[in-house]
Amino acid sequence: xxKSTLLWLVLAAFCxxxxxxxxxxxxxxxxxxxxxxxxxANEKESIRVxxxxxxxxxxxxRLETLAKTYLHMKPLTGTQFINVEDIPLRTAxxxxxxxxxxxxxxPAAIKAHPRRLAAVERPMTIRIRKPAAPVYFKKRHKQxxxxxKSRDAATARNFGDVIKSLGVE
Amino acid sequence: MAFDLFHxxxxxxxxxxAQMLEQARLRLVWVVMVMMMGYIAIILRMGDLCLLHHKxxxxxxxxxxxxxxxxxxRASIVDRNGNLLAVSLRMASVYANAKMVHDPAKxxxxxxxxxxxxxxxxxxxxxxxGKGFVWxxxxxxxxxEYAINALGDPAIRFQEEQRRIYPxxxxxxxxxxxxxxDSHGIAGIEKFFNKRLAAGGKPLRLTLDMRxxxxxxxxxxxxVKTFHALGGAGIVMDVTTGEIIAMVSLPDFDPNxxxxxxxxxxxxxxxxxxxxxxxxxxxxxIAAGLDSGKVHLYSVFDASHPLKIDQFTIHDFDAKDRxxxxxxxxxxxxxxxxxxxxxxxxxxxxxxxxxxxxxxxQVPIQVPERAMPLYPSPWRLVNTLTAAFGxxxxxxxxxxxxxxxxxxNGGILLKPTLVMPDDPNAAPEGTRVxxxxxxxxxRRMLELVVAGGxxxxxxxxxxxxxxxxxxxxxxKNGKYENHANISSFLGVFPIWHxxxxxxxxxxxxxxxxxxxxxxxxxxxxxxxVGDVIARMGPLYGIQPRMDITRKRIEKEMKPYLxxxxxxxxxxxxxxxx
Numbered sequence: 001x002x003k004s005t006l007l008w009l010v011l012a013a014f015c016x017x018x019x020x021x022x023x024x025x026x027x028x029x030x031x032x033x034x035x036x037x038x039x040x041a042n043e044k045e046s047i048r049v050x051x052x053x054x055x056x057x058x059x060x061x062r063l064e065t066l067a068k069t070y071l072h073m074k075p076l077t078g079t080q081f082i083n084v085e086d087i088p089l090r091t092a093x094x095x096x097x098x099x100x101x102x103x104x105x106x107p108a109a110i111k112a113h114p115r116r117l118a119a120v121e122r123p124m125t126i127r128i129r130k131p132a133a134p135v136y137f138k139k140r141h142k143q144x145x146x147x148x149k150s151r152d153a154a155t156a157r158n159f160g161d162v163i164k165s166l167g168v169e
Numbered sequence: 170m171a172f173d174l175f176h177x178x179x180x181x182x183x184x185x186x187a188q189m190l191e192q193a194r195l196r197l198v199w200v201v202m203v204m205m206m207g208y209i210a211i212i213l214r215m216g217d218l219c220l221l222h223h224k225x226x227x228x229x230x231x232x233x234x235x236x237x238x239x240x241x242x243r244a245s246i247v248d249r250n251g252n253l254l255a256v257s258l259r260m261a262s263v264y265a266n267a268k269m270v271h272d273p274a275k276x277x278x279x280x281x282x283x284x285x286x287x288x289x290x291x292x293x294x295x296x297x298x299g300k301g302f303v304w305x306x307x308x309x310x311x312x313x314e315y316a317i318n319a320l321g322d323p324a325i326r327f328q329e330e331q332r333r334i335y336p337x338x339x340x341x342x343x344x345x346x347x348x349x350x351d352s353h354g355i356a357g358i359e360k361f362f363n364k365r366l367a368a369g370g371k372p373l374r375l376t377l378d379m380r381x382x383x384x385x386x387x388x389x390x391x392x393v394k395t396f397h398a399l400g401g402a403g404i405v406m407d408v409t410t411g412e413i414i415a416m417v418s419l420p421d422f423d424p425n426x427x428x429x430x431x432x433x434x435x436x437x438x439x440x441x442x443x444x445x446x447x448x449x450x451x452x453x454x455i456a457a458g459l460d461s462g463k464v465h466l467y468s469v470f471d472a473s474h475p476l477k478i479d480q481f482t483i484h485d486f487d488a489k490d491r492x493x494x495x496x497x498x499x500x501x502x503x504x505x506x507x508x509x510x511x512x513x514x515x516x517x518x519x520x521x522x523x524x525x526x527x528x529x530x531q532v533p534i535q536v537p538e539r540a541m542p543l544y545p546s547p548w549r550l551v552n553t554l555t556a557a558f559g560x561x562x563x564x565x566x567x568x569x570x571x572x573x574x575x576x577x578n579g580g581i582l583l584k585p586t587l588v589m590p591d592d593p594n595a596a597p598e599g600t601r602v603x604x605x606x607x608x609x610x611x612r613r614m615l616e617l618v619v620a621g622g623x624x625x626x627x628x629x630x631x632x633x634x635x636x637x638x639x640x641x642x643x644x645k646n647g648k649y650e651n652h653a654n655i656s657s658f659l660g661v662f663p664i665w666h667x668x669x670x671x672x673x674x675x676x677x678x679x680x681x682x683x684x685x686x687x688x689x690x691x692x693x694x695x696x697x698v699g700d701v702i703a704r705m706g707p708l709y710g711i712q713p714r715m716d717i718t719r720k721r722i723e724k725e726m727k728p729y730l731x732x733x734x735x736x737x738x739x740x741x742x743x744x745x746x
Contacts, residue, residue, distance in 0.1 A: 049258055051253060053337055058336075
């Protein structure tokens with residue numbers, strides 16, 4: 001066998017392997033792409049469902065009921081508007097208050113009582129109590145957390161209920 | 170020639186044999202060349218595909234697989250702020266091949282346990298029918314799908330379908346419309362834009378504002394309930410663009426439960442109902458008079474005696490028994506005065522003007538439910554006189570709103586629209602129907618009606634509202650019913666720079682103690698309009714005007730009011746007709 005024949009054979013084998021490898025890779029990539037496309041479609045579908053739920057939750061009638069129940073706010077009326085010009089703006093610095101009038105002269109120095117002076121001179125000891133260790137109501141915290149959790153669960157409605165309320169079983 | 174065929178033994182061929190070999194070699198070369206050319210062609214094409222055309226070729230191959238087995242979801246419908254009004258979701262439907270069912274009774278029992286809407290008997294009937302395709306149930310939940318799948322019966326199959334969902338239920342039921350179970354639009358926007366929606370893609374953006382729609386629906390429903398009316402209609406339209414901001418018809422229905430809706434609920438009173446509007450029409454006949462130049466604000470018509478024409482007699486409900494100026498005719502709502510004014514214009518003026526305003530054809534609007542107005546044909550003199558005060562001609566509330574927009578916006582009649590234009594800066598196209606000057610005069614009179622006339626219930630502190638009440642005896646099969654009214658109020662605000670026309674109409678309202686038994690537009694419909702404006706103004710950031718007071722308006726119009734005393738106009742409230 002000639003050297004060149006061998007070379008060609010090797011080359012052919014290499015090409016064959018490379019081709020097989022590439023085609024397998026393409027096959028894999030295609031599968032991956034299909035899976036990605038499917039998951040995109042899935043995501044889009046869930047976005048639609050969530051949007052529908054958002055629309056349902058944003059029903060003006062529902063929002064109004066919620067606002068009435070939980071917020072202490074009232075609808076705005078036309079009489080609550082004022083013009084910007086009507087707002088009194090702060091002008092320059094406020095005028096300085098007039099200087100105090102002197103009605104009496106400085107009183108003469110008063111001599112201190114001798115007993116008071118003695119009190120100042122005698123040092124006093126003050127006992128400082130050691131602060132008590134803080135008490136943590138761990139149990140209560142936990143209880144409160146549980147209450148909050150259950151409240152969250154009560155307010156969060158899943159979309160299944162929404163669909164059900166629309167009459168789809 | 171030397172061939173190494175026999176393991177090193179040399180062989181020489183010559184003579185004829187050599188010639189033959191040479192020929193064979195040549196043939197071989199030809200074959201190889203042809204094959205080579207073939208290969209070269211393939212290599213070139215491969216290079217072409219890989220390097221030059223790889224993008225355009227690869228796309229359909231990849232996406233085709235996904236797109237082929239899925240019908241596009243019907244496009245959503247959203248309001249002007251992007252809030253969902255209708256959306257399609259994928260849901261599974263379950264069906265069976267009845268030929269493959271072995272034990273229909275057992276299967277029916279199992280299915281009925283999973284699907285609470287179905288009964289065993291009904292399912293058994295279907296499963297034992299022997300048909301190749303029977304629906305078990307359309308649209309089931311994922312849980313039910315899982316449970317049915319777990320039965321493992323080969324006769325049961327699933328099909329993915331889309332279902333239309335209306336998150337806001339009743340809110341804009343008639344306008345948005347609805348689809349059948351196969352998602353084909355059969356009413357409203359859903360029908361009008363069926364092709365566009367079925368193709369999927371971008372949501373269809375309407376001009377409706379869910380918030381205003383809600384306000385209008387709530388206020389109208391309150392009034393319908395208070396006055397025990399059969400129903401009502403309410404419209405808010407932007408007079409500068411023709412956009413419909415809200416359109417309500419009561420009673421309404423939940424399009425998610427279409428089976429429970431009655432025909433009366435599905436009926437869109439706002440676009441499909443024809444009503445004689447009564448005095449509201451004086452707005453149009455007086456505008457025709459002022460615009461013709463034959464009548465002026467200070468023109469006087471004698472309303473002291475009923476007007477006889479042919480066998481008809483035209484009365485005033487609250488006769489002033491004296492000559493009245495045009496603004497007086499308008500605020501006291503004098504039928505005699507209006508009829509006499511119409512008479513003075515000549516026979517064709519009113520008819521032609523009504524035609525220009527679109528009262529003799531359907532309103533061009535993007536729903537299939539459009540009313541054809543009812544008007545007299547042939548149009549005789551008596552028709553001119555009655556039509557001038559809104560009798561003998563019936564149009565839909567949308568007709569009135571559209572025409573009123575033209576009266577107040579400076580005189581341009583616009584096409585009302587329910588769909589946001591693609592280009593928000595494009596100027597709307599319209600036809601001039603009256604002069605800007607006539608429009609300004611009409612606005613002053615509309616303002617006066619609310620400031621001190623029959624429409625004072627629509628007065629909103631801080632907002633300059635104008636309007637006109639209308640009450641007409643209900644016409645049933647050609648006969649007027651004495652105790653049944655169509656009561657309406659046409660409101661405009663802000664009247665100094667009109668932006669919105671608000672119309673409320675009540676079908677057969679009954680008076681209550683609070684209204685002294687009256688069921689006229691001023692008592693029943695005007696408060697609805699006032700309430701809508703009071704809530705809508707701040708929402709849209711419209712600047713209130715505290716300098717507008719009733720007294721000032723009355724003073725300004727005083728030159729045109731002959732025997733006008735302050736507050737006197739309010740006395741006319743109960744006598745609106």
